[in-house]
Amino acid sequence: MSRSNTVFIGRKPVLNYVLACMTLFKSGTEEVLVKARGRAISRAVDVVEVLRNRFMPDMKVGDIKIGTEELTSEESNSPTNISTIEIKLHR
């Protein structure tokens, strides 16, 4: 899937990301990938649930994958692991 169908969840309010997903679907995209890392994982689930319950009741939640990414910061020499989630959405 091309990167342009992906919504990365950060620290903004949930509805910002809900709107981003809806905009992608409205533009004709059949599949949207919601991605998040670390603490934003909970918000990613919120985004999908709000989208499905309030705005797009017909939307289907496809594969949900979890994983780990290694982060190397400039401050500490040792890399830290961070959990990730990817949620596929189909309209």
Place this chain on the structure above:
Amino acid sequence: MSRSNTVFIGRKPVLNYVLACMTLFKSGTEEVLVKARGRAISRAVDVVEVLRNRFMPDMKVGDIKIGTEELTSEESNSPTNISTIEIKLHR
């Protein structure tokens, strides 16, 4: 699945829940269900990733389900929605 195969993720350190899962598997359980709500969802993913990467490399992550639960608190009359996650683990 009986409730006794379920590990509910709360606010304790990740390793507490990792240990809880390992104890269930060591006791002969084939399948463990990791459940969390709200902000603990990120920690649930951490638990599974630490378990898989550090302690049980052969463990398989099965179905991951997300959903919404309605919470009614005594303080406010209106119910609030909270996101949930369920992650199935097989050894």
